[in-house]
Amino acid sequence: MARSEPDNPARPPPGVRLCAVADLADPGTKGFRFREGQRLFAGFVVRQGETVRGFVDSCPHAGWPLSGLPDRYLTRDDRHILCAGHGALFRLSGECVAGPCVGDRLTNWPVEIRDGEVFTA
């Protein structure tokens, strides 16, 4: 899976509604999968207060999806995003702070909030 996938036909265009901000715990995460033919785009969003960030669901270490569980991307203490592959930890802003890809970061998947709803941007 390519990390940024700008040319992936399954990647949704800007303006697609993902969820309501209120659907997300604070902090909390939610994963999304989009299909186009044989192609899959996987992304997830992270809420932290009134901020919601989106990331491509692909670890910078080996390109694997981060979580084996739907919507569950955070450590038990909710302080970091966890890659279940080899245990990399990421700040909620996407920087890797522990594990095999320290210093790297998750690929942004731009999202925006409009009237309490999260949309692709």
Ligand code: FES
């Ligand atoms: S694939 Fe994420 S830490 Fe190895």
